Amino acid sequence: MRRPQAARQKIVQRIGARRTADERARRLSYLGEKRAASRAPSLRGAFDPKQQREIVPVPATLDLGQNREATLAVARTCRENCFKRRRSTVLDFTHTKKISSGAVLLLVAEIDRCRRLAGPKMLTGTYPKDKKLHGQMRDSGFFEALHVNSRLDGEERTYPMEYIKVVSGSEADGHLARELRLKLLGPLDVQVAQEAKTSFFRSLSEAMTNVSQHAYPDESLRGKIHVIPKGWWMLGHINKLRSELKVMIVDQGIGIPRSLPKKHPMELINEVLSKSLSLLGIVKPTDGQMIKAAMEVGRSRMGQDNRGKGLNDLKKLIQACGSGRLRILSNHGEYTYTEGGSERLHAYDDSINGTFIEWTVPLKAILPFLEEGRDEKH
Structure with a gap:
């Protein structure tokens, strides 16, 4: 026995409404996961109770290509510590060996923003062991952004x-x-x-x-x-x-x-x-x-x-x-x-x-x- 036309329409409407609700729920779930994924994980370091600051180890390689996530993690750490956690931070470049020019610019902009708006004492950094990287950080203005003096002033450049x-x-x-x-x-x-x-x-x-x-x-x-x-x-x-x-x-x-x-x-x-x-x-x-x-x-x-x-x-x-x-x-x-x-x-x-x-x-x-x-x- 066939259902009346009106009854069939109501069933179709209920199925459509349920399907729309399910699609909306899946869409919201997807957007939530996407937002969570877009939050590049922050870097965490050891806290120095005497100096009241966090020492954050910077990865060995930073660039906006294959090491994009690591580079954005450094920038995110600077923002979080300066504006949300209000924690003085030292970026430790001791074991960093390579920073691409794009990563230099992105991080200098982030460091400059943090120091100017959160206070100059909120963020500074250390020197890399690698002399080539040291020269690059000196000549590109990275050290000036961190407000530290180069240890290689006057030495000849070691990179092209x-x-x-x-x-x-x-x-x-x-x-x-x-x-x-x-x-x-x-x-x-x-x-x-x-x-x-x-x-x-x-x-x-x-x-x-x-x-x-x-x-x-x-x-x-x-x-x-x-x-x-x-x-x-x-x-x-x-x-x-x-x-x-x-x-x-x-x-x-x-x-x-x-x-x-x-x-x-x-x-x-x-x-x-x-x-x-x-x-x-x-x-x-x-x-x-x-x-x-x-x-x-x-x-x-x-x-x-x-x-x-x-x-x-x-x-x-x-x-x-x-x-x-x-x-x-x-x-x-x-x-x-x-x-x-x-x-x-x-x-x-x-x-x-x-x-x-x-x-x-x-x-x-x-x-x-x-x-x-x-x-x-x-």
Whole structure:
């Protein structure tokens, strides 16, 4: 005997409601697990009762690639001890042997934030045994951030990097962008093609502007972990062995995936994302896909044609040079662009709590080919 139509509809509605509730419960469980996973584990060290401080051992290798979790754990420990536990901390670099340039910048920014907002006595560090790393920490500005003096002052460098020390600010500074270029390239600057100089200058200035305008909305300044309003940190170096120039900038704002919808209408973002997401069968974009969308959206919230193009200037310079790499880490996502138009996206369980931009170009790609008679002033 068939049930009446109304009865069948009620059964379908109950099943649908139960299924919706189950799906909602599974979704909440998944998000809870994801949030827990995103909290990079903190490092714990021995507590010195006499000095009333915790001695935290820093891992042997720190970088934002294979050792990303260890690097973020150091940053998280600094934040927790300074702002939540209110415990004076010493970062022990005794057995650390390698810190990549990206990890240097990320940790210097975290150390600077903690010392400035929680107090200079809350965080300091020790010296590594490795002389090469000691020289890198000296010349990159790591020791200055920790407020300790180098033990190798005056000694010759033992590594092939020509660093400028980390610089920081809270507003766009065109003079600083030019100064950075001159410091990095030194006498080579006169050989740099004019179009490369212009793009370099505009890209760095725009990166600073984007941070000051979009990375720190008002609500981000009222969180449990304090931030330096509009703060950014920048580091650059020339690798003499590889003959390449690298410039990095990091901020501790809300990240590109969260700031993009505040800068641009969602209709525009969805239009940019719709094709790639439909092909992959994905409903909600990952942070990596949101970074890619930010690269493709060509106008800013203010509707100014000359705004919001800094990242694309870096991308266009790589295209013009035919060589180089642009790497952007923001929150849980990563976007990498290399010569030839190759793009790679990645999603992580943990978050860097901000945005990190790394731009690498071989020196030979930005220097003019003098043997071909190029005028270095044009």
